[in-house]
Amino acid sequence: MPKFAAKSGALESKIKLGRGFYERPTLDVSRELLGKFIVYNSPDGRMSARIVEVEAYIDDNDPACHAARGLTKRNQIMFGQGGFSYIYFIYGMHNCLNFVTETKNKAAAVLLRAAEPDEGLDIMVQNSPGKKLTDFLRGPGRFCRAFGLTTQQSGLDLTKNKLYLESRESDKKIKIARTTRIGINVGTDKLWRFYDKESLAVSGIRAR
DNA sequence: TGAATGATGCGCT
């Protein structure tokens, strides 16, 4: 890489996150996911986005976790090793993307709730017509629709090149807010939702 | 074999 005077943000090194990132305590992974970029090489082209909101689901006395009632065909991916995608279909029309964390036989995952569009804007427009820039990826269902992700993409290895996360040197320090999770009726005592306070693309807050 | 329900989003009031 040539040497040049670094303007702010001009020097970027992109590093794909490896298995080790995911095979750690889920709450640590959740916090560190904020500000990371998700990259998806879709059939229509490359897309990426900056993660600004996540929720943790851990099979540890957590009734809201899909794995809480034992291993089933749907949730088995959560029981495997970290660094895989877990996508499920909900409410008859929405898909939600999770990143499996922790090691084999410990069921846990992080739900991606919102992100800021980066590359592949034209594809998002195509998938989600009529939405504003900050709304494309605001909400777990919207994110999957804009990215074209369905249960077909569940179980992908995040250390491969189809779908993965990357860290960028231009990541700034993020002001993290911590609250209860959204859209559940049990496990509401746990403060397992994390989001970037300064992002306009966070879901579940009053539009401004 | 059947019925309840959900880690949501949209449209209408």
Add this chain to the structure above:
DNA sequence: GCGCATCATTCAT
């Protein structure tokens, strides 16, 4: 602010 669309998964007969 509220109700509903719509179906895979799950658990109960």
